[in-house]
Amino acid sequence: MIGTPPLSDLFADDPGRAERYVVEAGDLRIDYSKQPLNDDVLADLLERARDAGVESRRDAMFAGEHINVTEDRAVLHTALRAPRDAVVEADGENVVPDVHEVLDAMSAFADRVRADDRITDVVNIGIGGSDLGPAMAAQALEAFGHPRITCHFVSNVDGADIHRTLQRVEPASTLFIVASKTFGTIETLTNARTARSWLVEALGDDAVADHFVAVSTNAERVAEFGIDTANMFGFWDWVGGRYSVDSAIGLSLMILIGPDGFRAFLDGFHTIDEHFRTAPLEQNAPVLLGMIGIHHSDDLGRDTKAVLPYAQELARFPAYLQQLDMESNGKQVTLDGDLVAGDTGPIVWGEPGTNGQHAFYQLLHQGTRIVPVDFIGFATPNHPYRNHHDLLMSNLFAQAEALAFGRRNPDEPHRNFPGDRPSTLILADRLTPSVLGQLIALYEHIVFVQGTVWGINSFDQWGVELGKELANRITPELTGDPDPTQHDTSTNNAIAWYRARRSTSG
Numbered sequence: 001m002i003g004t005p006p007l008s009d010l011f012a013d014d015p016g017r018a019e020r021y022v023v024e025a026g027d028l029r030i031d032y033s034k035q036p037l038n039d040d041v042l043a044d045l046l047e048r049a050r051d052a053g054v055e056s057r058r059d060a061m062f063a064g065e066h067i068n069v070t071e072d073r074a075v076l077h078t079a080l081r082a083p084r085d086a087v088v089e090a091d092g093e094n095v096v097p098d099v100h101e102v103l104d105a106m107s108a109f110a111d112r113v114r115a116d117d118r119i120t121d122v123v124n125i126g127i128g129g130s131d132l133g134p135a136m137a138a139q140a141l142e143a144f145g146h147p148r149i150t151c152h153f154v155s156n157v158d159g160a161d162i163h164r165t166l167q168r169v170e171p172a173s174t175l176f177i178v179a180s181k182t183f184g185t186i187e188t189l190t191n192a193r194t195a196r197s198w199l200v201e202a203l204g205d206d207a208v209a210d211h212f213v214a215v216s217t218n219a220e221r222v223a224e225f226g227i228d229t230a231n232m233f234g235f236w237d238w239v240g241g242r243y244s245v246d247s248a249i250g251l252s253l254m255i256l257i258g259p260d261g262f263r264a265f266l267d268g269f270h271t272i273d274e275h276f277r278t279a280p281l282e283q284n285a286p287v288l289l290g291m292i293g294i295h296h297s298d299d300l301g302r303d304t305k306a307v308l309p310y311a312q313e314l315a316r317f318p319a320y321l322q323q324l325d326m327e328s329n330g331k332q333v334t335l336d337g338d339l340v341a342g343d344t345g346p347i348v349w350g351e352p353g354t355n356g357q358h359a360f361y362q363l364l365h366q367g368t369r370i371v372p373v374d375f376i377g378f379a380t381p382n383h384p385y386r387n388h389h390d391l392l393m394s395n396l397f398a399q400a401e402a403l404a405f406g407r408r409n410p411d412e413p414h415r416n417f418p419g420d421r422p423s424t425l426i427l428a429d430r431l432t433p434s435v436l437g438q439l440i441a442l443y444e445h446i447v448f449v450q451g452t453v454w455g456i457n458s459f460d461q462w463g464v465e466l467g468k469e470l471a472n473r474i475t476p477e478l479t480g481d482p483d484p485t486q487h488d489t490s491t492n493n494a495i496a497w498y499r500a501r502r503s504t505s506g
């Protein structure tokens with residue numbers, strides 16, 4: 001492991017540092033000068049990226065090879081944002097015409113809904129990748145939204161979620177989008193059934209065709225559920241759930257911001273795809289940021305990473321990144337099935353600034369753990385209050401400065417700020433559909449680079465299966481007969497406790 005002097009020394013000794021350690025990708029200006037790097041460390045990290053085969057694996061992904069080996073699938077979310085005339089082959093077939101056929105169908109449908117004064121509310125029912133992407137993006141891009149349309153997102157099987165939403169909408173003016181790649185996810189099917197009963201009770205069976213559409217890869221299950229497949233928008237098994245916001249899973253977003261806005265969103269992704277595919281590693285933003293993350297994790301033993309957007313509209317961005325990063329790289333075995341040697345994906349968390357400053361930044365500044373931070377900010381806000389924005393941005397710049405350089409106070413240790421706390425500063429002119437697409441694609445490819453270096457499969461998610469299976473086993477035990485005894489004693493007692501109270505509380 002190569003160490004570096006404190007950031008204050010690195011800056012003092014190298015006046016060109018702040019110019020040199022900046023990379024531009026699309027509309028993003030990424031300053032990584034407040035990271036524990038010098039030219040030697042950087043060269044070493046890029047060497048490690050090369051040795052790990054980042055370039056060849058990247059090319060294999062873009063070429064549609066089955067790099068998701070445990071599911072024997074291509075990984076082609078990049079094809080979802082390829083221009084109409086591009087050629088991307090999966091299993092010998094160009095998938096781009098199919099992608100654009102669905103985009104065209106979505107666009108026609110979105111235009112119809114946007115022009116239909118009867119529809120005021122769109123409720124997306126989905127979970128995981130079928131929720132977080134559109135929910136995060138709809139919030140992020142509300143300023144670009146249709147004035148009549150409100151999007152709602154129901155994900156949790158907790159009845160409180162659908163109940164709250166159904167109380168806020170009217171059957172006649174609501175469109176439900178049931179979004180599920182597999183159409184087998186119990187949370188989504190349960191919520192969708194409840195929504196359908198609610199609609200049918202108010203408007204009758206015939207209303208389902210007008211008020212329900214589906215987004216899925218599984219036409220058979222959509223039909224079984226009772227949604228006409230004429231009202232279904234498809235996608236493909238080479239789109240991972242957490243990489244699906246730019247597939248038909250983004251239908252609610254497209255209805256909100258319009259087909260042109262959605263096109264701009266996809267173009268933003270594509271800009272970063274092209275950057276990632278073609279920029280030399282030295283100027284390749286996902287590679288640089290990915291390798292900085294590797295440095296924190298592998299060399300400096302840092303377990304977590306905070307993503308702190310100075311944009312209220314990006315409030316759900318950290319939650320979105322949690323699935324993207326932690327479901328992708330929270331793995332313990334390599335592609336060959338061996339245990340990995342060190343740690344893999346970081347614990348990702350965050351909240352928008354300035355709220356975080358009044359909550360957890362104490363630990364960032366003076367805690368014993370060092371948390372690498374990504375700050376995100378914009379020059380122009382999507383609201384009219386420039387004075388607020390100046391305050392917001394001054395806080396962003398101040399926090400990055402304070403973390404990096406601290407303030408010595410030997411006489412009062414509790415007022416001492418040690419500094420030398422790393423951050424990356426990601427800036428863009430304005431949070432537009434294109435810039436949001438660019439940000440998401442940047443993180444997608446950072447995750448890819450890191451998964452490649454760790455030698456893991458970033459595209460499966462077997463770790464979510466066991467809990468699902470056990471829940472399916474326990475569900476009938478909560479109501480059935482006799483009392484269950486087949487679990488460990490703690491689980492048995494918890495189930496017995498619930499059964500007893502369930503029967504008395506009704």
Ligand SMILES: O=P(O)(O)OC[C@H]1O[C@H](O)[C@H](O)[C@@H](O)[C@@H]1O
Binds near residue numbers: 127181182183188241
């Ligand atoms: O879209 P669906 O098939 O309903 O899946 C929804 C989510 O659930 C699964 O358990 C996976 O962990 C996620 O990757 C997925 O996004």
